[in-house]
Amino acid sequence: MGREPDGSGRIEVSGLAKRFGTVEAVRGLSFTVEPGAVTGFLGPNGSGKTTTLRAILGLVAPTAGSTLVEGAPYPELTAPGRVVGAVLEAQGAHPARTARRHLQVCASAIGVAEERVDEVLALVGLADAADRAAGGYSLGMAQRLALAVALLGDPRILVLDEPGNGLDPQGIAWLREFLRGFARSGRTVLVSSHQLAEIAQTADRLVVISAGACVYQGAADGLHGRPAVRVRCSDPVRLAEALAARGVLEIDHVADGGLAVAADAVLVGDTALAAGVAVYGLVEERADLEAMFLRLTGGGVA
Numbered sequence: 001m002g003r004e005p006d007g008s009g010r011i012e013v014s015g016l017a018k019r020f021g022t023v024e025a026v027r028g029l030s031f032t033v034e035p036g037a038v039t040g041f042l043g044p045n046g047s048g049k050t051t052t053l054r055a056i057l058g059l060v061a062p063t064a065g066s067t068l069v070e071g072a073p074y075p076e077l078t079a080p081g082r083v084v085g086a087v088l089e090a091q092g093a094h095p096a097r098t099a100r101r102h103l104q105v106c107a108s109a110i111g112v113a114e115e116r117v118d119e120v121l122a123l124v125g126l127a128d129a130a131d132r133a134a135g136g137y138s139l140g141m142a143q144r145l146a147l148a149v150a151l152l153g154d155p156r157i158l159v160l161d162e163p164g165n166g167l168d169p170q171g172i173a174w175l176r177e178f179l180r181g182f183a184r185s186g187r188t189v190l191v192s193s194h195q196l197a198e199i200a201q202t203a204d205r206l207v208v209i210s211a212g213a214c215v216y217q218g219a220a221d222g223l224h225g226r227p228a229v230r231v232r233c234s235d236p237v238r239l240a241e242a243l244a245a246r247g248v249l250e251i252d253h254v255a256d257g258g259l260a261v262a263a264d265a266v267l268v269g270d271t272a273l274a275a276g277v278a279v280y281g282l283v284e285e286r287a288d289l290e291a292m293f294l295r296l297t298g299g300g301v302a
């Protein structure tokens with residue numbers, strides 16, 4: 001007996017860990033995805049995004065922790081295809097099969113009426129190409145077809161793994177509008193990317209991971225707006241201690257011997273003065289999202 005979905009549109013990941021041999025792909029990851037918004041799942045290559053999405057969809061057995069979709073583990077959901085639509089990779093349709101036939105086969109597999117096929121073809125803008133063999137499709141069209149399959153069950157939740165890969169700028173713009181519209185209708189979108197620029201314009205909320213652990217979770221604007229100050233001074237260690245004593249904990253020692261501090265310039269200057277540290281330079285950085293992403297994720301590609 002399957003479990004009834006609770007209709008919440010919520011995904012909950014709690015303490016998720018996954019080890020492949022000696023590789024800790026995901027390490028104690030917890031986050032919640034709510035309906036009515038596009039949640040971007042961002043991290044460098046190899047940071048554990050695909051593993052996490054596959055765990056949510058019951059395709060990877062966690063080493064520890066749990067994932068719930070509408071209150072139940074995905075494999076236990078009754079009619080999961082009506083709860084979640086997923087695009088994990090541009091899944092191949094048989095090359096000789098038309099898009100329409102491919103969708104008909106998928107619809108029958110999840111128990112969806114055939115009328116839905118024409119609806120999803122129109123939704124993803126493939127109506128005119130529906131009777132062409134999928135083998136002749138461009139990568140962008142193949143991505144749209146994969147999205148059409150995900151939409152067949154009219155799901156409340158969409159999970160997409162790097163759907164922008166291989167899309168041209170028009171394709172990316174189209175996808176962005178589609179996902180925003182889907183979220184605006186009160187449904188849930190979780191979309192992964194390693195490219196901040198691609199996700200920044202689409203996502204309302206962000207979950208940022210690095211080396212399998214969460215480094216930021218919250219409003220996309222919140223990440224944007226964090227203040228950052230670069231300071232050159234006579235005694236970076238003493239200043240870092242004085243800032244920490246005032247509750248400023250996000251402090252990096254940077255290559256030029258200075259500090260990068262997530263606080264505003266007045267606080268940093270006042271703290272230096274009180275600590276008897278001479279300040280030689282204080283630059284307020286407009287903490288753009290790119291810089292913050294690189295800082296949070298160590299700037300590295302795994």
Ligand SMILES: Nc1ncnc2c1ncn2[C@@H]1O[C@H](COP(=O)(O)OP(=O)(O)OP(=O)(O)O)[C@@H](O)[C@H]1O
Pocket residue numbers: 020023024025043044045046047048049050051052194
């Ligand atoms: N089936 C597997 N067997 C062994 N190692 C794996 C397996 N799947 C993933 N890994 C490893 O786990 C780590 C995380 O991989 P994952 O694919 O989840 O990252 P990702 O963030 O999706 O990366 P990308 O952006 O490159 O797709 C990597 O080091 C990867 O090599």
